[in-house]
Amino acid sequence: MITGKDFFHTFVNKDFSIKIKIMLNIILIILSGVVVGYFVRKIPQVKYTGTIISLIIMLLLFFLGVSVGTNEQLVKNFSSIGLDALIITFGATLGSVLCAWLIYSTFFKKP
Amino acid sequence: MKQSLIYLLLFALGVILALFGWIPEVLLKDDISKWILYGLLFFVGIQIGSSKNMFTAVRRFGFKIVLVPVATTVGTFAGVALVSILLPGRSLSDCLSVGAGFAYYSLSSILISEFRGAELGTVALLANIMREFIVLVFTPWMVRYFGKLSPICAGGATTMDTTLPVITKYSGPDYVVVALFHGMIIDFSVPLWVSFFLTL
Numbered sequence: 001m002i003t004g005k006d007f008f009h010t011f012v013n014k015d016f017s018i019k020i021k022i023m024l025n026i027i028l029i030i031l032s033g034v035v036v037g038y039f040v041r042k043i044p045q046v047k048y049t050g051t052i053i054s055l056i057i058m059l060l061l062f063f064l065g066v067s068v069g070t071n072e073q074l075v076k077n078f079s080s081i082g083l084d085a086l087i088i089t090f091g092a093t094l095g096s097v098l099c100a101w102l103i104y105s106t107f108f109k110k111p
Numbered sequence: 112m113k114q115s116l117i118y119l120l121l122f123a124l125g126v127i128l129a130l131f132g133w134i135p136e137v138l139l140k141d142d143i144s145k146w147i148l149y150g151l152l153f154f155v156g157i158q159i160g161s162s163k164n165m166f167t168a169v170r171r172f173g174f175k176i177v178l179v180p181v182a183t184t185v186g187t188f189a190g191v192a193l194v195s196i197l198l199p200g201r202s203l204s205d206c207l208s209v210g211a212g213f214a215y216y217s218l219s220s221i222l223i224s225e226f227r228g229a230e231l232g233t234v235a236l237l238a239n240i241m242r243e244f245i246v247l248v249f250t251p252w253m254v255r256y257f258g259k260l261s262p263i264c265a266g267g268a269t270t271m272d273t274t275l276p277v278i279t280k281y282s283g284p285d286y287v288v289v290a291l292f293h294g295m296i297i298d299f300s301v302p303l304w305v306s307f308f309l310t311l
Contacts, residue, residue, distance in 0.1 A: 058117065091191045
């Protein structure tokens with residue numbers, strides 16, 4: 001039987017220095033990807049990168065769904081989670097639209 | 112749009128299979144997902160490193176093009192910080208890490224789940240899907256009232272792929288390079304900002 005064990009809950013209880021280490025890992029992994037990507041950019045197979053990314057994301061989102069579904073607390077509170085998400089998105093979108101308006105009218109718009 | 116639907120369906124499928132208890136226990140191991148995630152980040156890096164549009168865009172619009180991703184970032188964080196007052200149950204850094212997804216819901220939700228658990232990961236997934244959806248639906252209105260850059264800044268990391276067609280249509284073909292450049296910069300910044308806010 002599956003318990004309510006949270007599958008993605010790996011780093012929550014670990015201390016700060018470990019989190020910093022993980023953040024550095026993430027940055028290093030992306031940067032090494034960028035360097036590799038720059039050198040292989042002329043190889044035609046590079047065009048499959050997008051497909052590979054989509055497939056990995058599908059797999060991981062499926063796993064995220066599994067961890068949500070096995071977590072009773074989360075299933076019960078799904079609507080309040082949705083509302084929080086909506087509030088955050090509202091702030092994020094409105095803030096960026098207003099900043100866009102500011103730089104558009106100051107620097108981009110032709111008189 | 113089609114791809115977003117597939118993503119959402121797979122997430123829903125995971126939820127449903129888990130609710131019915133149809134997931135073999137072998138799949139519930141922690142460390143597999145971490146290594147898959149690291150692989151994903153490596154491929155995201157390759158995609159950024161191998162794309163060529165970056166410098167042509169800067170040449171055409173000049174230095175002011177850099178202001179666009181800056182506006183997106185500043186506006187998003189300011190807006191999220193402001194509305195986080197309405198969410199007393201969530202810390203400012205948690206809200207900012209969700210906002211730092213910049214509509215790149217797949218990557219941000221997975222990163223956040225890895226650091227903070229599936230609850231905030233789900234908030235990130237929903238919030239960032241909504242952001243993409245808002246741009247897809249409200250772009251004509253945004254352009255009319257807030258100018259041609261507004262759907263680009265609102266679209267965050269998606270302006271180089273999913274929201275590009277609608278931006279091209281309403282902001283005009285002149286702004287395609289801006290959208291591509293902006294999408295690439297924001298794309299690259301998502302994992303950096305998200306992991307930064309989660310270490311706070």
